[in-house]
Amino acid sequence: MQKIALGALLAAITSLAPLAAMAQTEIQFWHAFTGRLGELLDEQVASFNADQGDYKVTATHKGNYSEALNAGIAAFRAGEQPHILQVFEVGTATMMAAKGAVKPVYEVMEQSGLPFDPNAYLAAVTGYYTTPEGQMLSFPYNSSTQVLYVNRDALTGAGIDPDTDLSTWQKVDEVLDQLKTAGHACSYTTSWQSWVHLESFSAYHNVPFATQENGFGGLDTELVFNGPVQVQHIDKMGEWARDGKFIYAGRRNEAGANFRSGNCALFTESSAGYAGVKAEAQFAFDIRPLPYWEGVEGAPQNTIIGGASLWVMAGHEAEEYKAVAAFLNFLSSPEIQAKWHQDTGYLPITSAAGEVTRAAGFYDANPGTDVAVIQMTTKEPTENSKGLRLGSFDQIRAIIDEELEAVWSGDKDAQAALDSAVERGNQLLRRFEQASN
Amino acid sequence: MEKRVTFKGWLLPLCLIAPQVFISAVFFFYPAGQAIWQSLFIPDPFGLSSRFVGLGNFEYLLGDSYYRASFITTAIFSTLVTLAAMIPALFLAVMADRLVKSAGAYRTLLIWPYAVAPAVAGVLWLFMFNTRVGVVAWYLGQLGYDWNHVLNQNEAMGLVVVASAWGRISYNFLFFLAALQAVPRSIIEAAAIDGARFWRRFFTIVLPLLSPTTFFLLVVNIVYAFFETFGVIHTITSGGPQQATTILVYKVFSDGFVGQDLGSSAAQSVILLLVVGLLTVLQFKYIEKRVHY
Numbered sequence: 149m150q151k152i153a154l155g156a157l158l159a160a161i162t163s164l165a166p167l168a169a170m171a172q173t174e175i176q177f178w179h180a181f182t183g184r185l186g187e188l189l190d191e192q193v194a195s196f197n198a199d200q201g202d203y204k205v206t207a208t209h210k211g212n213y214s215e216a217l218n219a220g221i222a223a224f225r226a227g228e229q230p231h232i233l234q235v236f237e238v239g240t241a242t243m244m245a246a247k248g249a250v251k252p253v254y255e256v257m258e259q260s261g262l263p264f265d266p267n268a269y270l271a272a273v274t275g276y277y278t279t280p281e282g283q284m285l286s287f288p289y290n291s292s293t294q295v296l297y298v299n300r301d302a303l304t305g306a307g308i309d310p311d312t313d314l315s316t317w318q319k320v321d322e323v324l325d326q327l328k329t330a331g332h333a334c335s336y337t338t339s340w341q342s343w344v345h346l347e348s349f350s351a352y353h354n355v356p357f358a359t360q361e362n363g364f365g366g367l368d369t370e371l372v373f374n375g376p377v378q379v380q381h382i383d384k385m386g387e388w389a390r391d392g393k394f395i396y397a398g399r400r401n402e403a404g405a406n407f408r409s410g411n412c413a414l415f416t417e418s419s420a421g422y423a424g425v426k427a428e429a430q431f432a433f434d435i436r437p438l439p440y441w442e443g444v445e446g447a448p449q450n451t452i453i454g455g456a457s458l459w460v461m462a463g464h465e466a467e468e469y470k471a472v473a474a475f476l477n478f479l480s481s482p483e484i485q486a487k488w489h490q491d492t493g494y495l496p497i498t499s500a501a502g503e504v505t506r507a508a509g510f511y512d513a514n515p516g517t518d519v520a521v522i523q524m525t526t527k528e529p530t531e532n533s534k535g536l537r538l539g540s541f542d543q544i545r546a547i548i549d550e551e552l553e554a555v556w557s558g559d560k561d562a563q564a565a566l567d568s569a570v571e572r573g574n575q576l577l578r579r580f581e582q583a584s585n
Numbered sequence: 586m587e588k589r590v591t592f593k594g595w596l597l598p599l600c601l602i603a604p605q606v607f608i609s610a611v612f613f614f615y616p617a618g619q620a621i622w623q624s625l626f627i628p629d630p631f632g633l634s635s636r637f638v639g640l641g642n643f644e645y646l647l648g649d650s651y652y653r654a655s656f657i658t659t660a661i662f663s664t665l666v667t668l669a670a671m672i673p674a675l676f677l678a679v680m681a682d683r684l685v686k687s688a689g690a691y692r693t694l695l696i697w698p699y700a701v702a703p704a705v706a707g708v709l710w711l712f713m714f715n716t717r718v719g720v721v722a723w724y725l726g727q728l729g730y731d732w733n734h735v736l737n738q739n740e741a742m743g744l745v746v747v748a749s750a751w752g753r754i755s756y757n758f759l760f761f762l763a764a765l766q767a768v769p770r771s772i773i774e775a776a777a778i779d780g781a782r783f784w785r786r787f788f789t790i791v792l793p794l795l796s797p798t799t800f801f802l803l804v805v806n807i808v809y810a811f812f813e814t815f816g817v818i819h820t821i822t823s824g825g826p827q828q829a830t831t832i833l834v835y836k837v838f839s840d841g842f843v844g845q846d847l848g849s850s851a852a853q854s855v856i857l858l859l860v861v862g863l864l865t866v867l868q869f870k871y872i873e874k875r876v877h878y
């Protein structure tokens with residue numbers, strides 16, 4: 149606080165150019181990106197600032213996703229919130245429920261008078277952040293979805309055709325058997341188990357994860373991911389774990405190292421993991437669509453996204469919201485989106501950006517990078533596959549992680565574990581409902 | 586006869602205790618009062634609205650079997666951390682006390698780990714026991730033991746206990762060493778002349794004389810295990826596998842700062858405050874009686 153005040157004072161004294169300062173509207177953008185992603189973000193901001201003279205965006209790194217969200221909340225409580233806050237997808241319901249703390253993106257765009265066509269965006273991506281009436285609440289900044297990474301050399305080594313069909317879990321099951329027989333130490337591993345094997349899994353098989361359109365319809369939503377389709381899948385994975393075919397490496401993306409080092413043959417992970425795999429893998433690899441269970445009606449539907457979106461915080465001046473709108477508009481432009489998509493492996497948020505990328509020959513030069521886009525966009529999303537909007541979702545994920553670990557270690561069967569996860573998660577949803585009403 | 590200092594008037598004594606009272610008020614009574622107040626509400630994260638629920642948060646917590654299980658986890662964890670931090674420290678102190686040559690160098694080396702922050706210690710231990718690249722995990726694998734703290738609950742508990750206790754050994758070592766050096770040589774020499782061997786002298790003379798230090802360290806280490814270990818747990822296991830390493834203070838942190846459930850988090854800190862208060866009272870009431878000053 150004192151530092152900021154001192155800084156402001158110094159700036160005011162040293163610049164002595166109040167006119168210039170008044171002419172340019174400055175907005176704050178808090179984010180959670182470091183490393184390569186942080187550099188790319190800074191690049192975007194710099195090019196926005198250079199392109200025009202009216203507005204200036206200042207990007208600040210505020211720690212990881214949870215820390216950035218906490219920083220935003222604490223700042224709001226102190227009346228010093230940034231204009232734009234990057235919030236991960238599991239924080240969506242928290243932000244939505246905070247009416248009065250956020251200003252919906254569609255409102256910001258409307259009031260700015262800038263051209264804004266909601267139909268230009270990919271429904272499968274923006275749907276996660278849109279009301280049932282189609283109003284965009286937050287701006288999808290970085291979105292990815294789950295794909296299957298295949299170590300081709302490992303398959304060849306086990307005497308399996310590396311081009312073998314892996315589109316269904318039935319086929320994967322056979323390949324896991326063959327890998328095991330060939331003595332492969334780790335046939336399969338996954339990152340983000342709840343996201344891949346329950347959240348997106350449910351969407352992909354067109355079964356609900358929670359009632360009330362997965363929470364889109366209201367706060368009185370209840371978890372229902374203990375249905376037969378999910379139980380059968382988790383049961384099968386438990387079996388793979390006990391047979392030593394599926395190696396569990398951790399709750400987040402610890403498993404990435406197991407795949408990139410060549411230890412594991414098959415790996416389900418975010419499409420945004422592409423850059424890392426490409427940089428480190430000393431073997432030939434492939435990206436395939438996420439497998440589904442053949443025979444489940446409606447499968448494959450579409451998978452759902454993860455990542456983060458940009459929320460506009462309430463309590464600022466109209467002129468500053470114009471600056472925010474101009475910045476979001478800039479981020480939506482096909483060139484910026486296409487570059488972001490190609491550099492990071494995140495999904496493009498407009499169809500125009502996808503077309504620019506295709507026309508530039510990027511997908512031909514980098515086979516597999518369009519798998520995620522195709523997987524998300526071939527079918528119109530249903531109410532089971534638009535996304536999830538659940539309060540306390542970070543905590544619910546932790547509960548799911550705990551219960552799944554009980555299945556992998558053989559302490560519980562799939563049905564008991566999922567029943568218990570649903571029951572415990574529902575308690576949190578009720579508390580969230582109480583807090584938000 | 587006890588010697589007492591008496592003051593004339595009130596001003597000077599009030600001024601003398603004022604800083605301590607002020608610090609306690611700002612850093613303890615005020616936040617603790619806030620926590621108690623907040624534990625009666627379910628607020629939304631942004632502080633826009635708050636719903637009074639009375640003891641609802643406590644009812645919710647105590648009705649949750651997973652929360653109750655976390656008491657047992659905490660008891661096991663704190664006992665193990667305290668033992669693992671004190672016994673090796675005492676052993677090392679006794680050995681260092683007997684050193685004649687280069688005692689200073691040994692002492693410095695033994696005190697070093699205390700300078701490592703708990704979260705950093707957590708990362709160090711995690712590296713060694715990483716199931717894929719960890720050195721120790723690899724050697725265990727060579728010996729035919731499949732180390733997997735990611736799924737094995739006992740191994741996970743063992744790992745966080747060792748990582749939490751490791752830095753504390755140095756701290757305890759310092760105190761034990763100082764206490765050992767205060768043990769009068771003449772008593773030990775007399776016992777030695779009477780024919781008592783080293784370990785007999787240790788158990789019948791030295792250990793009882795160390796009891797004030799041991800008691801102090803016991804209290805301090807239990808408080809440490811209760812409150813300051815969440816950095817280690819956060820970096821190594823995040824409370825898993827399942828709930829094997831979810832101790833009370835870790836749950837306070839994760840419900841409050843990850844889950845944004847401030848009401849529940851505040852209620853948990855109140856419960857934790859009561860538990861530790863009770864423990865300390867018990868220790869002073871029953872164990873202190875057996876301490877010889």
